[in-house]
Amino acid sequence: MHVTFNFSLLFVGKLNVLYIIADDLRPTLGCYSDPVVKSPNIDLLASKSTVFFNAYAQQAVCGPSRTSFLTSRRPDTTKLYDFNSYWRVSAGNYTTLPQYFKSNGYITMSVGKVFHPGIASNHTDDYPYSWSVPPYHPPSFSYEKRKVCKDKDGTLHSNLLCSVNVSEMPLGTLPDLENTAEAIRLLKSMKDLGNPFFLAVGFYKPHIPFRIPQEYLKLYPIENMTLAPDPEVPKKLPEVAYNPWTDIRKREDVQALNISFPYGPIPKDFQLRIRQHYFASVSYVDAQVGKILQALEDLDLAKQTIVVFTSDHGWALGEHGEWAKYSNFDVATRVPLVVYAPGMTWPLQEDRMFSYVDVFNSAAEQPAEAYGVHGMVELVDVFPTVASLAGLPPPRRCPFPSFQVELCTEGFSLASLLDRHLRPTSHHAYAHSQYPRPSDSIRPDSDLPALADIRIMGYSLRSSDYRYTLWVGFDPKTFRANMTDVHAGELYFLAEDPGEDHNLFDELNHGMMIRKLGMPQCLFPHS
Numbered sequence: 001m002h003v004t005f006n007f008s009l010l011f012v013g014k015l016n017v018l019y020i021i022a023d024d025l026r027p028t029l030g031c032y033s034d035p036v037v038k039s040p041n042i043d044l045l046a047s048k049s050t051v052f053f054n055a056y057a058q059q060a061v062c063g064p065s066r067t068s069f070l071t072s073r074r075p076d077t078t079k080l081y082d083f084n085s086y087w088r089v090s091a092g093n094y095t096t097l098p099q100y101f102k103s104n105g106y107i108t109m110s111v112g113k114v115f116h117p118g119i120a121s122n123h124t125d126d127y128p129y130s131w132s133v134p135p136y137h138p139p140s141f142s143y144e145k146r147k148v149c150k151d152k153d154g155t156l157h158s159n160l161l162c163s164v165n166v167s168e169m170p171l172g173t174l175p176d177l178e179n180t181a182e183a184i185r186l187l188k189s190m191k192d193l194g195n196p197f198f199l200a201v202g203f204y205k206p207h208i209p210f211r212i213p214q215e216y217l218k219l220y221p222i223e224n225m226t227l228a229p230d231p232e233v234p235k236k237l238p239e240v241a242y243n244p245w246t247d248i249r250k251r252e253d254v255q256a257l258n259i260s261f262p263y264g265p266i267p268k269d270f271q272l273r274i275r276q277h278y279f280a281s282v283s284y285v286d287a288q289v290g291k292i293l294q295a296l297e298d299l300d301l302a303k304q305t306i307v308v309f310t311s312d313h314g315w316a317l318g319e320h321g322e323w324a325k326y327s328n329f330d331v332a333t334r335v336p337l338v339v340y341a342p343g344m345t346w347p348l349q350e351d352r353m354f355s356y357v358d359v360f361n362s363a364a365e366q367p368a369e370a371y372g373v374h375g376m377v378e379l380v381d382v383f384p385t386v387a388s389l390a391g392l393p394p395p396r397r398c399p400f401p402s403f404q405v406e407l408c409t410e411g412f413s414l415a416s417l418l419d420r421h422l423r424p425t426s427h428h429a430y431a432h433s434q435y436p437r438p439s440d441s442i443r444p445d446s447d448l449p450a451l452a453d454i455r456i457m458g459y460s461l462r463s464s465d466y467r468y469t470l471w472v473g474f475d476p477k478t479f480r481a482n483m484t485d486v487h488a489g490e491l492y493f494l495a496e497d498p499g500e501d502h503n504l505f506d507e508l509n510h511g512m513m514i515r516k517l518g519m520p521q522c523l524f525p526h527s
C-alpha cells in the first residue's frame with residue numbers, strides 16, 4: 001500500500017534511500033560554485049539539500065574508497081589499499097551500509113558501479129550479504145574500453161576522448177543510460193511494495209574513458225576552455241607525492257602523443273580537450289541524475305526518500321601536472337556530498353521537489369543557492385548519517401582496533417548538521433586521507449601499487465586552514481606504518497595557497513610544527 005506521510009522525521013523509520021555515486025567526480029558542479037560546469041539537476045537537488053563543501057574520501061582510488069565508505073572503516077582497517085582482496089576474507093566480516101538496511105527490513109538494490117567489481121567485492125558486489133536481489137550491471141559496459149571511438153578519418157580506436165553517436169554504439173546505448181533506465185524500472189517496481197527500499201546507483205562517469213554522447217561537448221566550446229591554474233609539477237613537491245597517471249597513457253589517442261614518462265607534459269591543446277571532455281561527462285551524469293529524480297517525483301516518492309549524491313574521490317584535471325586520482329591532493333580527495341532528507345533539509349509542503357532540467361535549454365532558471373556546511377567531513381560519515389536519517393539505530397563507534405567487530409563505524413553521523421535552522425557551527429577539525437606508494441622514486445606502479453609492493457604510506461590531514469601529509473615507511477606484511485621513518489612531507493597553507501602548490505614542509509621548523517599542530521599523532525584518526 002502506498003502511504004502518504006505527514007510526519008516528524010524522528011518518529012518514522014521507513015524513509016527510502018536513493019544513494020547515487022558518481023565515479024571520479026570532484027566537486028566541479030554549479031552547486032559547488034564551479035564557474036564552468038553545467039549541472040542543473042544536481043544543483044536543483046542541492047538547493048533542497050544540505051551541501052557538504054568540505055567532504056573528503058579516505059583514499060583517492062575507487063576500490064579502497066568504496067570499500068571504506070560502504071563499511072564505514074578507514075583503509076587501515078579494511079586493509080584494502082589496492083583492488084586485490086575482499087575485506088570479509090582479508091580483514092574482518094564487516095557489515096556494509098546496504099547490508100545494515102537489508103537486515104532492518106529494507107529491500108536493497110545495486111545498479112552499476114557501487115562496490116568495486118572483481119575480487120574487491122568477491123566478484124559478486126558483496127551479494128547476497130549487501131543486496132536483496134543480484135546487482136545490475138549494464139551490458140554495454142563490456143564495450144567501455146573497446147575500439148569504439150571514431151577518429152576524424154572514420155577509423156575506430158580505444159581512445160581517452162570518446163564522444164560518440166549513441167545510436168552507432170554496440171547495443172545502441174551507453175552504460176549510464178542503461179543504469180538510469182534500470183534505476184527507474186526498479187523505482188517503479190518499488191512503488192506499491194510496502195517495504196522501504198535502499199537503491200544504490202553507481203554511475204560510471206566521469207571516469208575515463210570519456211565515452212559519452214557527443215552532444216554534451218557542445219556545452220563546452222573548446223575556445224572557452226582554460227588550463228588548470230597550476231599546470232606545472234610544483235618545484236618542491238617530493239617525488240613520492242607525485243603519481244604518473246599511467247591509465248590515461250594506455251589510451252590510443254594519448255599514446256599517439258608520445259608523452260614522456262613520468263612528467264609529460266601533455267600538449268596544451270590536448271589538455272584543454274581532456275578538461276572539455278571531463279566537464280561534458282559531468283553534465284551527462286547530471287542529466288541521468290535529473291531523470292532519476294524526475295521518476296522519484298512522478299512516482300510520488302520524493303517526499304519519503306532520502307537522496308545522497310556523492311563520488312568515490314576526485315580527479316586532477318592538470319593541477320600539479322597530473323591527470324588522475326591516486327594522490328593526497330584536494331583535487332583527488334575532495335568529493336561532492338549532497339544530502340536531501342525530506343522534511344528536514346526541505347519542507348514537505350512544496351508540491352514538487354524535483355523536475356528534470358534540460359541542460360541544453362539555457363533558459364532554465366537557476367535554483368536557489370544551497371545550504372552549505374563548511375566543516376570537515378569524511379565519506380566514512382555517510383553510513384551512520386544515512387542510518388540515523390532513516391531512523392535506524394546508528395552503528396556504534398568502532399573501538400580501536402576494530403578488526404574483529406562486524407558492525408561499527410569509524411565516522412560520525414552528520415544528521416545534526418543537516419538542519420539549516422539549527423546552523424551548527426563545527427564538526428571534525430580534520431579530514432583524513434591516505435595513499436600508498438611502492439618507492440620514493442616514481443615507478444609505473446606508483447599510481448596503484450599492489451599490497452605486497454607498498455613500502456611507503458602518505459598519511460594526510462586536511463583542516464580548514466592547511467593540508468599536512470607525512471610519507472612514512474610501511475610494512476605490507478604487518479600493515480604497520482613506522483612514523484619515525486619519515487620519507488617526505490608536505491605542508492600547504494590554504495589561505496595563501498589553495499591549489500597546494502607551495503610545499504612549506506622543509507622551510508618551517510618541523511619540530512615546532514609538530515608541537516604546534518600536535519602532529520604527527522593526529523595524523524591517525526584513532527589517537
Ligand SMILES: *[C@@H]1O[C@H](CO)[C@@H](O)[C@H](O)[C@H]1NC(C)=O
Pocket residue numbers: 093095129
Ligand atoms: C559474515 O557475516 C554474515 C552476515 O553478516 C554471516 O552470514 C556470515 O556467516 C559471516 N561469515 C563469517 C565467516 O563469520
Ligand SMILES: *[C@@H]1O[C@H](CO)[C@@H](O)[C@H](O)[C@H]1NC(C)=O
Pocket residue numbers: 088089122124
Ligand atoms: C565468495 O564467493 C564465492 C563464490 O560465489 C563463495 O563460495 C564464497 O563463500 C564467497 N566468500 C565469502 C567470504 O562469502
Ligand SMILES: *[C@@H]1O[C@H](CO)[C@@H](O)[C@H](O)[C@H]1NC(C)=O
Pocket residue numbers: 165166167168
Ligand atoms: C548517428 O548515427 C545514426 C546512425 O548511423 C545516424 O542516422 C545519425 O544521423 C547520427 N547522428 C548524428 C548527430 O551524427
Ligand SMILES: *[C@@H]1O[C@H](CO)[C@@H](O)[C@H](O)[C@H]1NC(C)=O
Pocket residue numbers: 218219220221224
Ligand atoms: C563561451 O564564452 C563566451 C565568452 O565568455 C560566452 O559568452 C559564452 O556563453 C560561452 N559559451 C558557453 C557555451 O558557455
Ligand SMILES: *[C@@H]1O[C@H](CO)[C@@H](O)[C@H](O)[C@H]1NC(C)=O
Pocket residue numbers: 258260
Ligand atoms: C617519442 O619521444 C622520444 C623522446 O621523447 C623520441 O626519442 C621518439 O622518437 C618519439 N617517438 C615518436 C614515435 O615520436
Ligand SMILES: *[C@@H]1O[C@H](CO)[C@@H](O)[C@H](O)[C@H]1NC(C)=O
Pocket residue numbers: 473482483484485
Ligand atoms: C622505524 O624506522 C626507524 C628509522 O628508519 C628505524 O630505526 C626503526 O628500526 C624502525 N622501526 C621498526 C619497528 O621497523
